[in-house]
Amino acid sequence: MALVLIRYSEIGLKSRYVRRKFEELLIADIKKALSYYGIKNKIKRTWGRIFIELNDFEKAIEPLKNVFGIVSFSPVIETEANLDEIERAAAEYAKIGSNETFAIRARRTGQHDFTSQDVAIRAGRAVENAMHARVNLTNPDKEIFIEVRDDKAFIFSEKIKGAGGMPYGSQGKVVGIVENEEDMLASWLMMRRGCIVEFACTEKMEQKIRERAMWRDVKIHFIEEEKHKFAEKLAARTGAKAIVVGGETFKKMELPVFYPLLGFQEVKK
Known part of the structure; x- marks a missing residue:
């Protein structure tokens, strides 16, 4: 099963009540889209993000790109939100040639005993040692994103653009x-x-x-x-x-x- 992180933009500017209603409309449309193409899925929601478990990510790309309200989405790997696990997962995930450069882009939501900078440094060092690649924060050949949310961390390198806009049915x-x-x-x-x-x-x-x-x-x-x-x-x-x-x-x-x-x-x- 593939895990996909869904991002939205304008919904996040709404009040808590309206935001929840719009998220529900977005999730309902995602389910309709995936069911229409015969793609099995399981959706879970966290504050500011929606995650989908899919049996066929490649088949899901086109329908997800056409769901109104999705600004972008990424296939991710999930690990525990501690530095040792993040370090290990990043080293395993990275597919970088020894002549290529890379950058770690880390962000964090929730309470942790480490900072986003700590995540970037530890993960970067692990990838550097495993792949024998060089760090280039300004113009890297490849970017690896690490998003720490409460007790989980998500690692990805691809952002696929969605249709954007607002969830279908959220307006008049x-x-x-x-x-x-x-x-x-x-x-x-x-x-x-x-x-x-x-x-x-x-x-x-x-x-x-x-x-x-x-x-x-x-x-x-x-x-x-x-x-x-x-x-x-x-x-x-x-x-x-x-x-x-x-x-x-x-x-x-x-x-x-x-x-x-x-x-x-x-x-x-």
């Missing part, structure tokens, strides 16, 4: 009018900000929406009349508080209209 509901790729991207950006999107679309865009939605159970409504009127009626029926579009400008709408692509010099399709 909007109607996304989707007639083309730009509209789809605009709605996707609102989903990334945590909004639930009710899609008002043409039939030709249905498959594109489902591909972007992936495991998320989105609702699709085919436009049956003039789109402005249809979007407003759909919003009233579903409780949506705003309308989202790509490039077209709407006038005299009773609801707020969001244009997430404004300011983009070029929309990548």
Whole structure:
């Protein structure tokens, strides 16, 4: 089983109550994503971090990269939070050639009888002796990260970028009018900000929406009349508080209209 450390950013700025609610939404979406791809998992949460035990990390990379709210994630090894164990684990974990340089980046959360600097020095010395590699703190060939959290320490060297944003469903509901790729991207950006999107679309865009939605159970409504009127009626029926579009400008709408692509010099399709 692989152990994966999940990081988020904006959630950590919320109050304790809101943070917990958002973490629960994030965990629920992670579970849906992994289950959708048939990946067995077990999730545990600590303050500021989420950990996942996986039976297939390589298969989990793509779904995790597409979960809104995850800023980055790393496969880690876990050991006890004492200097001797950290030193041993770091030396075993390091895969560095004798002609390469490395740096240890240590951080610590909780009460310990050692500092982050102590961790970096002891682990660095162990890796140096085991691999016969040189330390370079400014521009190393490889970085080894050690995160000590209470009674456990986690060692990793890879940070995989996630989608970022906010957990899906953490914000309000909007109607996304989707007639083309730009509209789809605009709605996707609102989903990334945590909004639930009710899609008002043409039939030709249905498959594109489902591909972007992936495991998320989105609702699709085919436009049956003039789109402005249809979007407003759909919003009233579903409780949506705003309308989202790509490039077209709407006038005299009773609801707020969001244009997430404004300011983009070029929309990548």
